[in-house]
Amino acid sequence: MKQATGLKKKAIRLSAKLLKLTGGLPFSAIYGGIGQILMFHRVLPNPDKPRLWSNAYLEVTPEYLEQVIVYYKHLGYHFLSLDGLYEMAQHGNLAKPFVIFTFDDGYRDNLTYAYPLMKKHKVPFAIYITTDFPDKKAILWWYALEEKILSHDRIKFSFNGKNYDLTAYTLEEKEKLYQQIHHLIQTTPVQEQARLFEALFTPEQLSAPLENVLSWDEIRDLATDELVSIGAHTVSHQRLSMLSGKQVQWEINHSINLIESHTGQKVKHFAYPFGDTQSFGQREINILKQNNILTATTTVSKNITRQALSSPLSLPRIAVGMSMTEDTLDLIRFGVIPMIRNKGKR
Numbered sequence: 001m002k003q004a005t006g007l008k009k010k011a012i013r014l015s016a017k018l019l020k021l022t023g024g025l026p027f028s029a030i031y032g033g034i035g036q037i038l039m040f041h042r043v044l045p046n047p048d049k050p051r052l053w054s055n056a057y058l059e060v061t062p063e064y065l066e067q068v069i070v071y072y073k074h075l076g077y078h079f080l081s082l083d084g085l086y087e088m089a090q091h092g093n094l095a096k097p098f099v100i101f102t103f104d105d106g107y108r109d110n111l112t113y114a115y116p117l118m119k120k121h122k123v124p125f126a127i128y129i130t131t132d133f134p135d136k137k138a139i140l141w142w143y144a145l146e147e148k149i150l151s152h153d154r155i156k157f158s159f160n161g162k163n164y165d166l167t168a169y170t171l172e173e174k175e176k177l178y179q180q181i182h183h184l185i186q187t188t189p190v191q192e193q194a195r196l197f198e199a200l201f202t203p204e205q206l207s208a209p210l211e212n213v214l215s216w217d218e219i220r221d222l223a224t225d226e227l228v229s230i231g232a233h234t235v236s237h238q239r240l241s242m243l244s245g246k247q248v249q250w251e252i253n254h255s256i257n258l259i260e261s262h263t264g265q266k267v268k269h270f271a272y273p274f275g276d277t278q279s280f281g282q283r284e285i286n287i288l289k290q291n292n293i294l295t296a297t298t299t300v301s302k303n304i305t306r307q308a309l310s311s312p313l314s315l316p317r318i319a320v321g322m323s324m325t326e327d328t329l330d331l332i333r334f335g336v337i338p339m340i341r342n343k344g345k346r
């Protein structure tokens, strides 16, 4: 998500004002719903060195996270846990609008920077763990690539008989180069990626970003706090719809088993990697049911309506980024932005 331009910001401010005056009607009745599940990834202070937006857009500062908490607090929202949501849905007593905070993948900054704030404001939250993170098997190539491009003006490598000699000096050029190599990695079949990584990175460069993920000890400690739910997010963070039935079973079952054995607690919640409607289907939902999972979240950008609660294994979620102002959050609550994003589909 790019920073909103001046004109766009003005439009957002005006429409938020208008909706507040009219009480959010008519949108909020249809698209506003009864609450929101918010999605965050990393929570990090402003960096002291340049960053590439392609990765940084998934991060918020601790100050920003606290602003979002305070925003909902002032509105009188109920801060709900995923367990709480399931309970309320079962009993049908959803009186106050609610908000749920979730963090994806399992980064250490969730403990260092988000946790103290969530504790301070007594806000329950969930962290969805990709178990290859604490098992230190994940390849966080997108961070390795950012580091490599920021620290080198010239990148030379050979892959599949082709020699690449690429240069990028300015931040803008580096952003473009990141996109170019990102595309090459994404379009390389999974079984060939290891060779590409070998050509691009030293083993040290490739494993360095793993310093930024939660360890099993840290996850276990977090799980002992009642505010925290540890959910599953598969073993290796692949698009489940692209895998065989057997592989999907393993990705889901094994990630749940691993988290349960490390924390000693039942895993009741799940988030689909990527999370768009193309990334999962009835097959995945059935496997979650077999595992007694109570809720599963997607990245479909909608508010939670009573209707959505009848499908607790495919709940929509709103991604939160630094470029979102209070006015943007207003427009999300009223359902205007979700309506536009989903082209009017409820």
Ligand SMILES: [Zn+2]
Pocket (backbone or CB within 6 Å): 104, 105, 233, 237, 273, 274
């Ligand atoms: Zn994820």
